[in-house]
Amino acid sequence: MQTAINHYPYEKPSLDHMQQHAMHVEQQACTLQHAWAKVPEPLSAQQQQHYQTNIKRLLKEKNAVMVAHYYVEPELQDLALATGGMVGDSLEMAKFCQTHPAETLLVVGVRFMGETAKILSPHKRVFMPDLDATCSLDLGCPIAEFNQFCDQHPDRTVVVYANTSAEVKARADWVVTSSIAIEIVSYLHAQGKKILWGPDRHLGTYIQNQTGADMLLWQGSCIVHNEFKGIELLHLKQKHPNALVLVHPESPTEVVVHADVVGSTSKLLHAVMEADHDTFIVATDQGIVHEMQKQAPNKKFIAAPTAGKGATCKSCAFCPWMAMNGLKACADVLQHGHQEVHVDDALLERAQQPIVKMLDFSATYQHVKQGKPLDLSGGKDAYATWLVEQHHAKRI
Ligand code: SF4
Secondary structure (H helix, E strand, C coil): CCCCCEECCCCCCCHHHHHHHHHHCCCCCCCHHHHHHHCCCCCCHHHHHHHHHHHHHHHHHCCEEEEEECCCCHHHHHHHHHCCCEEECHHHHHHHHHHCCCCEEEEECCHHHHHHHHHHCCCCEEECCCCCCCCHHHHCCCHHHHHHHHHCCCCCEEEEECCCCHHHHHHCCEEECCCCHHHHHHHHHHCCCCEEEECEHHHHHHHHHHHCCCEEECCECCCCHHHCCHHHHHHHHHHCCCCEEEECCCCCHHHHCCCCEECCHHHHHHHHHHCCCCEEEEECCCCHHHHHHHHCCCCEEEECCCCCCCCCCCCCCCCHHHHCCCHHHHHHHHHHCCCECCCCHHHHHHHHHHHHHHHHHHHHHHHHHCCCCCCCCCCCCHHHHHHHHHHHCCCC
């Protein structure tokens, strides 16, 4: 039986609130309008080649590696791969940054991804094309208000999404990404823990529905996924009855209910590679379609609707902060060593613990799922035993 979803009884920090907040805080936050204004102009083929050549040379000279998110521009994804780096979702990026031997990381994505890389590898230098590239979930979860929320519910285990500042992570017991959130919350629920979740309310609702956990939700949202429309998606699905509908769980429930596959960007990508379908309707940032098209060149991808009668589209399925990343900025930061990520030492130490816990859980989960033996003696974490039990019960 599922417990009811508890909603935090104050208005979510809305987009307007975020923008007002950003105007009044000393630290200049990069709001939606600022982000669109900072998106680089398209480059000519000649300019693209010029910057690509420079970036390749500079990466070698600086012993640096380029790590890109699936939502950034195709030419950045391709360059990361061509230079021995990687393209992935935020969990894959975090793992790669932690384990790759390069001493310098160029993280092409949004601010929390660069911060996570720095938190996991404090001795490495981490650069980003533009440190102003943030995320509506991060902007909508200011630490002072989040601390207040946590203080009011000391009986709850604090679980936060990776799309948060280092300060919010430092306040958390666990950090999760959409790739491992259900498994971690299921484990905590099985231990009888009540959860305080932040910041994405749609992902929180989806996890609650999947796990039955008692979750109190911060009311943030992603401006990209929040724009997808349920009724219009249903109409599109009726026009393409043979299409497989892929939905990221940051989307509203009325969109998730029409999905054939719900999951992280990596899970949606795997669905494209594994399914026999020729056509896919994709409800996530359309940056992922570049990789989907590469993996399945003969298949057709249709963007899930952000418009229609109920449209208020501000993003049209493209993240403005992801779009701020460009080739010229990558070359500039490698050349001049600016836009470096710094995290205060004490904060870094506190934020590291819940991220490392997630990575350990994720590694153990993969290990157990593949049926590999696990030594449970010698004080292994309690979740290892639980994961083995789940595997024996054929639940994972
Ligand atoms: S797509 Fe949404 S969750 Fe991802 S970085 Fe942009 S605003 Fe944040």
